Amino acid sequence: MVDNAPVSDQTFAHLMAGLGLGPENGPVAVAVSGGADSMALVRLAARWGAVVALSVDHGLRPEASLELDRVGAWLKPLGIPHDRLHWDGPKPASDLQAAARAARYRLLEKRCRERGIHALLLAHHQNDQAETLLLRLARGSGVWGLGGMAAVAPALTDMPVQNGRPLRRYRPLLSLPKARLVATCKAFSQEWIEDPSNRDVSYDRSHTRALLANPPLSGLTARRLAQTAQHMRRAGEALDHYAQGLMARCVVFSAQGYVTVQRTGFQTAPLEIQLRLLSRLLMFVGGAIYPPRLTGLEALLAEMGATGFKGATLRGCRVFLQDGEQVIICREEASCAAPLPIKPGETVFWDGRIRAFLDVDQKPAMVGALGDAGWRYLCKEGQGIDKALPYPVRLSLPALWSDGRVVAVPFLGWRGSEAGFSTELMARQSVFGAMPDVEQE
Incomplete structure (x- = not known):
């Protein structure tokens, strides 16, 4: 594979098929910011099948509206519908980036459902995956976190699309380096917008990008790191296999949405399998999208195994002991909507x-x-x-x-x-x- 070759229609169709998507499944939505990554994706997707471009104006930069004007002007002669979405209301004073990401996904997914679209395409690529791995490594993430971004991920909210199909987020470009997406735009004579935040040194991701541009060790490349994320994801799938076996032996599900865990049998499994299953159960019972942080999960597991366990809360769930042997995991009332x-x-x-x-x-x-x-x-x-x-x-x-x-x-x-x-x-x-x-x- 040539790292700076444009992406062909055949290659893109192969990537989409690998995610279980075909043109016959109906239109897809593409999140388009105007950068080279998303412009390459929307151009490729439009040649593959029916698409709708979705752009979000977060209202954080005065020039953002003008940038989306340019995006619309690029897409109009191509016959690609372009919906502009706005993040209205007050903005948080802290952790603004995380809040903006969550708002973007909510707006994108809401519009997908309104249009009856079940597939939202995101333009994350190999370099993004490598940066994500480094960021999570710096935070001390475990196997799950070091698996990086998923090629197919569930939506933030569980409401189905009008046709009853679940909405999913897809990343067909995850295995491709950014250079190939830039080359694709050039092959299409497609302009793009450079995001000024990519050069803002106050963001950790900018530091990881600079590190990958000048790696301190030979072989510390985006491709190698993305491969490592893939290996960790496979390892996570293997852990899931054994955690499912533990679940079959030790967990009883109630029609009311809570679960009962037989503590003694649960504790006979390796620690990593216990953590894996406990995390999944908390997400299932609490309706959460993201798993709890590893530190909180390890602390809860230690409490559950201790003599005199009185109960705890984590990730919107209440965990307590019943009859000295059964651990109950139920939704926490205080965390309910x-x-x-x-x-x-x-x-x-x-x-x-x-x-x-x-x-x-x-x-x-x-x-x-x-x-x-x-x-x-x-x-x-x-x-x-x-x-x-x-x-x-x-x-x-x-x-x-x-x-x-x-x-x-x-x-x-x-x-x-x-x-x-x-x-x-x-x-x-x-x-x-x-x-x-x-x-x-």
Whole structure:
């Protein structure tokens, strides 16, 4: 492979097929910032199949709007639809980059769903992967984190696209060096915009980019580091295989969304397998996209194995001991989403894990956590409710609220006068589904 050769249509089609994508699957969306990477991607994708370009103006730089004007002018004669999205509202004073990334993904994914598109293409490439590996190495990441960015990653939110298919983020260029994308733009006579933040030395990624440009060791190249990330990802898949075996032996799943872990059997597994499974269970129960930090996970695992374990919280989950042997992992009430309005005949997704539906003959209400007040009301008014569930589990159960009172809690088998309400546990994916990104890139 020539590291500075333009990407051919055949090569791009092969990369897309490797991700399970074909032109016959319908249009794809491409996140376009105007840089050489995203301009190369959108041009290649437009020759491959139907595309929609999506650009986000974060409102952080006054010149950003003019840059997107240029992007639109480049795409219009090519017949590529271009949607401009805006991050409105107040901006955080700290960790602005992370907040901007999260906002960008939310806006991109929301527009994909509005357009009925199930595939969002991102232009991350081999150099980005190498930089990500170095950054995570500096943070002390484990096998999972050192696997770098995933070629296929789940969406930030679990709401399906209109056609019922899950929305996924795809990175078809992850194996290609940036030089090939620059060469591709030149082959298309395509201009691009240089991002000034790439030269800002206050960002860690700028330092890693400079290090790769002048490596202190022979062989410390973007290609080698990207290969290392791939090796670590394969190692992670092997660990998942053995963690699934441990799960089959020691974990029981409840229809109410909590899990029970047999502590003694769990502790017989190697430490890395325990950590792997515990992380996946926390993500599954809490509806989280990203796994907990390794330090917090190791601390929780140590607490779980200690005599007199009283319970702990991590990643939106409550972990506690029952009957001296069973470890319960359930959703933490304090971390549940705020109550969400629901209209008659409407389906809403609450707390990243619950699909709720209200019949058309009901009146508008709210979906929220049952909580202590709701439970006490049920004990007073409800008949035949299931009181066997552990108390912390009950608190986070989805309930229908109307006029300040609970009117239905399907997971407890209880309904008041408003019987037309149903809830369903929506796992973001199976416990060992597609490897998520460890952090926002």
